[in-house]
Amino acid sequence: MSQIEKIRHSLSHVMAQAVKELYPEALLGMGPAIENGFYYDFDNANFKEEDLARIENKMREIMKKDFSFEKREVVKEKAKEIFKNNPYKLELLDDIEKDNVSLYQSGNFVDLCEGPHVQNSKEIPVDSFKLERIAGAYFKGEETRPMLKRIYGLAFETKNDLETYLSNKRENEKRDHRKLGAQLDLFCFSDIVGSGFPLFTPRGTIVINELKKKIEDICENYGFQRVLTPHLAKIDLYEKSGHAKKFSEELFHVTSPQNHNFVMRPVLCPHQTQIYASKIRSYRDLPIRYMESEKMYRAEKPGEVRGLSRVYGITIEDGHSFCRVDQVKDEIKGMVSIVKDFYGLFDLWGNHQTYLSVRDYAHPEKYIGEKKDWDLCEEILEEVAKEMKLDAKKQEGEAAIYGPKLDFMFKDALGNEIQIPTVQIDFATPKRFNLAYIDKNGKEQHPIIVHRAVLGSYERFIALLLEHYNGNLPFWLAPEQVRIIPVSDKFMDYAEEIFEETKKEKIRAYLDKDSDTLSKKIRNGETQKIPYLLIVGEKEKNEKKVNVRCREKKQEMITTEEFVKKLKEEAYS
Amino acid sequence: MSQIEKIRHSLSHVMAQAVKELYPEALLGMGPAIENGFYYDFDNANFKEEDLARIENKMREIMKKDFSFEKREVVKEKAKEIFKNNPYKLELLDDIEKDNVSLYQSGNFVDLCEGPHVQNSKEIPVDSFKLERIAGAYFKGEETRPMLKRIYGLAFETKNDLETYLSNKRENEKRDHRKLGAQLDLFCFSDIVGSGFPLFTPRGTIVINELKKKIEDICENYGFQRVLTPHLAKIDLYEKSGHAKKFSEELFHVTSPQNHNFVMRPVLCPHQTQIYASKIRSYRDLPIRYMESEKMYRAEKPGEVRGLSRVYGITIEDGHSFCRVDQVKDEIKGMVSIVKDFYGLFDLWGNHQTYLSVRDYAHPEKYIGEKKDWDLCEEILEEVAKEMKLDAKKQEGEAAIYGPKLDFMFKDALGNEIQIPTVQIDFATPKRFNLAYIDKNGKEQHPIIVHRAVLGSYERFIALLLEHYNGNLPFWLAPEQVRIIPVSDKFMDYAEEIFEETKKEKIRAYLDKDSDTLSKKIRNGETQKIPYLLIVGEKEKNEKKVNVRCREKKQEMITTEEFVKKLKEEAYS
Secondary structure, three states: OOHHHHHHHHHHHHHHHHHHHHOOOOEEOOOOEEOOEEEEEEEOOOOOHHHHHHHHHHHHHHHHOOOEEEEEEEEHHHHHHHOOOOHHHHHHHHHOOOOEEEEEEEOOEEEEOOOOOOOEHHHOOOOOEEEEEEEEEEHHHOOOOOEEEEEEEEEOOOHHHHHHHHHHHHHHHHOOHHHHHHHOOOEEOOOOOOOOOOEEOHHHHHHHHHHHHHHHHHHHHOOOEEOEOOOEEOOHHHHHHOHHHHOHHHOOEEEOOOOOEEEEOOOOHHHHHHHHOOOOOEHHHOOEEEEEEEEEEOOOOHHHOEOOOEOOEEEEEEEEEEEOHHHHHHHHHHHHHHHHHHHHOOOOOOOEEEEEEEOOOOOHHHOOOOHHHHHHHHHHHHHHHHHOOOOOEEEEOOOEOOEOEEEEEEEOOOOOEEEEEEEEEEOHHHHHOOOOEEOOOOOEEOOEEEEEEEEEEHHHHHHHHHHHOOOOOOOOOOOOOEEEEEOOHHHHHHHHHHHHHHHHOOOOEEEOOOOOOHHHHHHHHHHOOOOEEEEEOHHHHHHOEEEEEEOOOOEEEEEHHHHHHHHHHHHHO | OOHHHHHHHHHHHHHHHHHHHHOOOOEEOOOOEEOOEEEEEEEOOOOOHHHHHHHHHHHHHHHHOOOEEEEEEEEHHHHHHHOOOOHHHHHHHHHOOOOEEEEEEEOOEEEEOOOOOOOEHHHOOOOOEEEEEEEEEEHHHOOOOOEEEEEEEEEOOOHHHHHHHHHHHHHHHHOOHHHHHHHOOOEEOOOOOOOOOOEEOHHHHHHHHHHHHHHHHHHHHOOOEEOEOOOEEOOHHHHHHOHHHHOHHHOOEEEOOOOOEEEEOOOOHHHHHHHHOOOOOEHHHOOEEEEEEEEEEOOOOHHHOEOOOEOOEEEEEEEEEEEOHHHHHHHHHHHHHHHHHHHHOOOOOOOEEEEEEEOOOOOHHHOOOOHHHHHHHHHHHHHHHHHOOOOOEEEEOOOEOOEOEEEEEEEOOOOOEEEEEEEEEEOHHHHHOOOOEEOOOOOEEOOEEEEEEEEEEHHHHHHHHHHHOOOOOOOOOOOOOEEEEEOOHHHHHHHHHHHHHHHHOOOOEEEOOOOOOHHHHHHHHHHOOOOEEEEEOHHHHHHOEEEEEEOOOOEEEEEHHHHHHHHHHHHHO
16 A cells, blocks of 8 residues: 555544544544545534534644554454444444454554554644545445445645645636536536436537547548447347346336337447448458447436436447458557547647556456467557557556457546547457458458547547636637627628628638627627637728637737638648 | 229229139128228138139129129118128127118129219229239237238229339339348348347448438528437426327337436427527527437337338437517528428429418317417418419318428329428427517517428438439439449559549549459449449550449540549539
């Protein structure tokens, strides 16, 4: 366990001690270290959100004393004696199968705990932790058990890390895509449609369609062909693919008064195999590459759907290459190039980590497929990683059961991880579906499938983009690229002239004919984060120019011709 | 009843008489006139398909005699005596509530029948009918009743009409879109996905996408904006819209292990209302026009799904305008223009009938909305029909309950009716969903919705197009527009040159590198109905020309430049 994890775990004990001193009647549940901090659960304790500062002060007071965290082993019966007044600890003790259990003592506080902890309280920095919030949590996470009060704490190695985390968090909240989505009028929800089902307005639909056009154009350059497959199927399809079992809890079942019985697809891949299987394929026909931007469905827990980041119907951008073993390398290279081309558009390529996930060599029995294929494909992935200078981190045991893969981890503006693109080799699916091609010798062979996800889910990707750019979408993605604002109705004619110019160039422009004041109109344009506002008045009309205001608030006076030229460069760059 | 219907009905009696003479043990069920002919159901009769000619001959023999069809009324008891050996007729008699029943006598044949019939057997033309086929049919159409043998007959007024019908039918069978779809590699089905769920191959996907682009571009010219809404919703949405009741038998219900409960939408309109409802709208914002090409679902009876013409997931091209009463006329005009522009692309505009469906004036209580709105909107539709020279046939009582409408009926190459486009005014939906806009005086008003369907369902439209064109899709829709066929590998270089030229012009071309013989390659291209095959050999290379073979089998030698120019004119025409 890393030092920061030990610190977090130790802080949870200190917090428990502080709560016990302030609220002696409190009963302790469990208290582990978690990502970014720690928590502890309490029953019978009367604290509220506003008491957190007091508890935090008490923790600092405790830590002023210099004490060590000491582990000792005792027989279970002895531990039961120590915790005899706490039914939760007694139950936890009963869950332990061994005869001896381990306790940790820090100052006068004793807890049932496996550790590890810091050795001494002095190792815990007092200015880089903070109690964050209180939440309800069922004992052991089971809905039938008592609801305890959980205090979440944040803890980092330095004060600076804590402050960065807090400021990013505030920024994240400000950039919440749900807020930005409403502000920019991109999508909405309806009570009678249901949460988890976003409705895309004309503006949001432009964003989806522009993204779709861009990713599909890139993929077309690498030989992918569009296909369209239905969102439903008989469950037989997923029994064969293995997804029926894997997604059994998240499968939507479809029935009707006519006794139909279908499922909504949890993945796209099996449908695409059926197009491949619809004809006899020759080795000369391969590789065959299909792509599709359509929906798949997961029955998320009703409480877990959220904005665009978690929805029931996920519009997935998915692609597969059906190829021969000797073609796998070029296929992988093409797919990595697609990832590079696409993420380059958002200046994210270069700011990422690549992972090469291979077998657990000690346990070959966990995987499907022959050793020689695995050897070859892992070698191919390594070669590609080297040749394309991906600086990939090798991860043993992280391969999928059906083959090794490359994963790409990007970070957004605030350092949040966005793991989306993946390139995976799959030996298993072609065998399950008995897909074949006729080789040079007239014999049937199974092709290999290479899966690739680039953009992932459109819904989630748009949520990420909105938060990444704080709503200032790149020019080519902005649903409204230019808004023309006449200072008054007197200049409407000239404004219309400019409007016609932009329309001719297929720029998504809008002419503001509202009766609002000029400053209100400018404010509206800014709120909606329109890349360019063109203010048109006396001076502009006389000089045959436009006053361009960009999102960075810079202003310049240029001719319409210059402006259009500039935009075209930006749109096609 | 028209004369031809009387003839058909009389033929069914003559057929029954012929069967009784040939198979005295046969028991008669029912025998009405139907579209294009007639049928009669028989039990206990031992005839097979090959006996139809014999029965037909017997009918002609019977009709050589000159006899009349005479109606007489008898008391039910007397009729029961006559039909005492036929349990079917006895049951039919029991179903009649009156005391007297009517019989028809023709020659020595008597049947329980309401008529009417021709007066004399001489009125029946002997050379314009034909016994077509035998099918099984439950008595009274009820699945629990005995299965009878039904003989279908065709009958027309003239021999010529019969022959036209038969030749169209043969042509229709040859043009079956399922056959053409496989031949052109446009779509396929999979047993483990299920029938009713077509999978579109890369070629079929091009056809869908080109159609989508074309219809959406046209609609965009008339101010429609694309939106995207989910395929599912809570049933609440359809309880409010009224569709839950209307489509209760055809609704797909969606459930999950997480206790979700949704339905798959049977129509698109309610979702689009929710985008309108997501913001406060002003009278200045109207009209707001949404369009969408997405799926809706109907739980068709499993036996009734068929190719692309009847599927479970219907990709519908649907649009709605939310407008003020004073805008309805312009909205209707725009929508009719869309229909005209779109069907003009297929040379179908002009070859159609327009229907103007208005209220049943005697029963105003059957409709939703105020009389003054109905008066105005019917007047508007009449004005539009007049101004746009639609030559519309007025149909009283054919309006929807929520408003009057215009329907367009097209005929395909073989005279089959294709009713698709419709423009409907709707007063009810905005009220049900409480949609509003703020009028000039700051008061809330309900907008009016104008619905329009142009292309209808993509699946069905493609089926119709394939059959209409016998697979020879217009150039702009053809998935592969040009195939370049080198006479031998020696001319591959020159072929590649031409291929690059066509690619530059964004023509969907394909270079045939297969090792087949030249004649096989040409045959393949013809089977797939590629608009242009370019044969490239010695002569073509030397003269820097291409040998163009079009689908009409005409050939010409022209330069690549001339060819590309010609194509571009065709593609953009």
